[in-house]
Amino acid sequence: MPSRSPIHIKPTRIGLIGGLAARAGIYYYERILQEYQGAKIALDLTLRHADMGTVLRHVGSGDRVGLGHYLGSLANELFDAGMDTVSITAVAPHLAIDEIKKRAKGPIIDVLxxxxxxxxxxxxxxxxxxxxxxxxxxxxxxxxxxxxxxxxxxxxxxxxxxxxxxxxxxxxxxxxxxxxxxxxxxxxxxxxxxxxxxxxxxxxxxxxxxxxxxxxxxxxxxxxxxxxxxxxx
Structure with missing residues (x-):
């Protein structure tokens, strides 16, 4: 594993879409929270639960449009709640990242x-x-x-x-x-x-x-x- 570069923390209102696996959203939530607490920066961190069965069906069938519509809608709920950015706490749903970005009202942090x-x-x-x-x-x-x-x-x-x-x-x-x-x-x-x-x-x-x-x-x-x-x- 390459050595880790210093992280320069920027956003203070972060939305996460979790529920895509049992631990994925919690893993992101805990790691992000640790960084902000360590830097003594106030954080508004919101985790929105997605339905794993729905996501897995779309991923399994390669349905980018359906997945983009579903996760894009969840992202917009987070933007409507005042989040600055939204991220999806799993790699597989990035199958539809372009469709999600098109639907979203704000920036989606793209792991790819x-x-x-x-x-x-x-x-x-x-x-x-x-x-x-x-x-x-x-x-x-x-x-x-x-x-x-x-x-x-x-x-x-x-x-x-x-x-x-x-x-x-x-x-x-x-x-x-x-x-x-x-x-x-x-x-x-x-x-x-x-x-x-x-x-x-x-x-x-x-x-x-x-x-x-x-x-x-x-x-x-x-x-x-x-x-x-x-x-x-």
Whole structure:
């Protein structure tokens, strides 16, 4: 993991759309709150709960328009409540980020925009991606150039997706067996297949490793997103 740059906190009225997995919104909420408390800056932080089943159906079917309409409407509820910015506390719903932005009344902090610069800053030229199936098979919706992706085989994609979905739905931290599987797969991707790091492209992987960071080189997309939210860009 590259060393963390200082965060320059800007917005004071932040809206989050959570409910997309059991721990995702809470993870963002806690991390943002910690930064503001540490900086002794007053914060108006509002978490709006989305229906996970609705989001997963849209993501699973690739329905960008329906997802954009649904999450854009929730974002506008937050803007109507006086929020300066709104962010979606999961990577997979960024499938519809363009549609959400078109519908929203204010700025949506887009996690996909952070990824190219973070890869360049870290010096990573080859990465493997862990997350939801849609995120893995689309190279994080095109945010990672295809020629930089060390691809998992179909059975690995299926197992990572199933494990990730179970983590997201149950809100649990990693079991020993799950941690061992990710460690072994990462070791093979890094040691034999040429990856330089594993991209953790799912908020629930961030909370999965909250108690102990992975032993392998990684890039945490949720951490990038939170820094972007704090900077208000």
């Amino acid at each position: 925009a952070t990824i190219p610069g973070a890869l360049k800053s870290a010096g990573f030229e080859r990465v493997a991606i862990f997350g939801n199936r849609a995120v893995m098979t689309s190279a994080v919706f095109g945010a990672v150039p295809e020629d930089m992706v060390v691809k998992l085989d179909p059975s690995e994609i299926a197992r990572v997706h199933e494990t990730y979905t179970d983590i997201a739905l149950s809100g649990k931290r990693g079991t020993k067996a799950e941690v061992a599987y990710f460690d072994d797969l990462a070791g093979d991707l890094l040691g034999r297949r040429g990856a330089q790091a594993i991209m953790l492209a799912g908020t629930d992987l961030s909370s999965f490793y909250a108690d102990r960071e992975p032993d392998f080189p990684f890039l945490d997309v949720s951490a990038l997103h939170i820094e972007q939210i704090l900077a208000g860009i």
